[in-house]
Amino acid sequence: MSTTVSTFLMFEGKKAEEAMTFYVSLFKDASITSIQRYGPGQPGAEGSVVQAAFTLNGQRFMCIDSSMKHGFTFTPATSIFIHTDSEAELDMLAAKLGEGGQVLMPLGEYPFSPKFTWLADRFGVSWQLSLTKA
Template structure:
């Protein structure tokens, strides 16, 4: 049976990003990390492929050794449903530090508390409290 998971491609910051996400989002952990070794195409020690669980969602990530003319876009985002205002505020504050706010934390009618932001790595997050 086929499976699907979001795949985040970084240019040298995959480990930093995944570690930050797992520290910031409750119930998250890095599951597996495969690194480039000596003589392989990527810089030795960089992330060839990592698997993490972000609030129960499997997320894959790598460090691309090829420079691309594109990066992340808000048209694809990770959606996190929080269980309390405190949890949501902490997540929004941490993810927003060094990033950019697309929709500040507020009541937008479809949710009593919602925020949409890009983190310091360029990944887009929607943080909801239903």
């Protein structure tokens, strides 16, 4: 028997592929591993994502494009936490993920990290970026 655990991201409309392509572009060890799309006459918008999977530094994620409107979206209470020992990588991720998004905690020094930020990206996904202490 085999069990896997994955973070699952549900986007409304046709944003799943755009988001995962963006995320994969930010990490050296990242790839889209599968993608299934709705075809003509199926319940979702043609070409939108039925289900897709991607990896970021070995961590598996799944995503979909929901064709239904929901009374909820992403919340900062659940976030993707990135530890890095590269200040340049942290700065790059903060800049790129922050474009069109919202800063929840500004980039700076905190008691728990020499450099940290918490933000929601343009898709509403929450990220915490922390520089690993030397």
